Amino acid sequence: MYRNRNMRLHFALAIGAWIGAATASVFADPLSLSVTKAQATIDPGTGLPVLNLELTPDSRTAFGVWTSDLVGKQITVSIDGIPVISPVVREPIRAGKLQISGDSSMKQLQDWAQRITEGQSKIAVDLKTD
Numbered sequence: 001m002y003r004n005r006n007m008r009l010h011f012a013l014a015i016g017a018w019i020g021a022a023t024a025s026v027f028a029d030p031l032s033l034s035v036t037k038a039q040a041t042i043d044p045g046t047g048l049p050v051l052n053l054e055l056t057p058d059s060r061t062a063f064g065v066w067t068s069d070l071v072g073k074q075i076t077v078s079i080d081g082i083p084v085i086s087p088v089v090r091e092p093i094r095a096g097k098l099q100i101s102g103d104s105s106m107k108q109l110q111d112w113a114q115r116i117t118e119g120q121s122k123i124a125v126d127l128k129t130d
Helices: 002-026 057-068 106-117
Strands: 031-033 035-042 049-055 075-079 082-085 097-101 123-127
Touching (some): 031 057, 049 057
Antiparallel strands (some): 031 123
16 A cells, blocks of 8 residues: 555656646746848748848757647747747747847848848747736
């Protein structure tokens, strides 16, 4: 009898640790992303300027895992600490491609694309908290 109680306790602790780890990953620090390609262009569907980003394989994998924990939640994408877009994650994003659109001018998007390509800008994603 004692042995079974002990086994249940170990199982409960293991499940509790696993649930705690899963919860911690959702509310972890911002995720930094590395980019292989950044290009400012005009979206043919809307006619508006957009910034297309392609992530490195490591960032693509990390972002896919990170977004799978956040389906239904709003995230913020920041460039150099400046929030640029706050979409709701509809499904895990595993393709490694992001498109940033909104109020930014083509000039601003071109500047970001150049700085990102040269490795001078940092891109991070975080759970939106406000």
